[in-house]
Amino acid sequence: MSNALRKLWEEYVRPILQRPKRLQVAALCYRTSKGGKKVLLVTSRGTGRWIIPKGWPMDGKNAPEAAMQEAWEEAGVREGQIDGKAIGCYAYNKELKTGLRVPVETLVYKVEVSETRDDFPEAGERERRWVTPEQASNMVREPQLQALFREM
Template sequence: MTGAFKRAWAEVVQPMFSRPRRLQVAALCCKQTEKGERVLLITSRDTGRWILPKGWPIDGLTAPDAALQEAWEEAGVQKAHIRRTPAGSYEYDKILEGGVPVPVDVQVYRVDVDKLADAYPEADERTRRWVSPAEAAELVDEDSLKDLLRQM
């Protein structure tokens, strides 16, 4: 009886209360310097934690183009070359209004940055910082994003 109850819980009851996974796209903004490769991190607007520029897919844009749009709006990436295939992915729980967590899968696209703008849509809401991939891995919270950054 216990096995049947566990199976019913796992296969029927629990999925009814689980939220479906959502998709976001992110820009892994990179540049080469005399000190080696650097990654651009920005702060989130709500908690101030270090993240990659990311957002929901945008109607009419491909996933890489939506990631590049987010890089412009959130980090001021003005001139760049984006790779069309994902560099990887990571997952996290996004907390929506009211404190409801939603599981999110994030497709990450590498962006080779040529130029940053000083003025961009969210300049007053975020801080941006170039760091090594190893330092970026220490600053972000998501374990699977840490792994992606350590593999660079």
């Protein structure tokens, strides 16, 4: 590739093709009992892989409130104490309904769960499971999310 063509690619074409990452919010739900700390994972509706409850920001809610709403809708977390500050983030590529894959940056908020319900909005679409942070780090795919579980 000539220098002029490379410069054209770098300055004009590549920036058009590289879109900024979209933002999601997630709830890392946990509880502590005599058996130790457990975290809550749910299955993705699309792929069946293990994830934490997450979704897009919502009008009228700040990021932690939106994360709590996702924890309710996807995992049945009815009550919990959420940290107002994200404990970290992870990146992944989300496949949209159109088939397009987009890069997503996901802010993670810790939620100490005090109540769950079995009749949550997506109960028939997802499986949920309480596991140790170590087990969770082996069940999820995203390296940055695995690291967040290992730090618990």
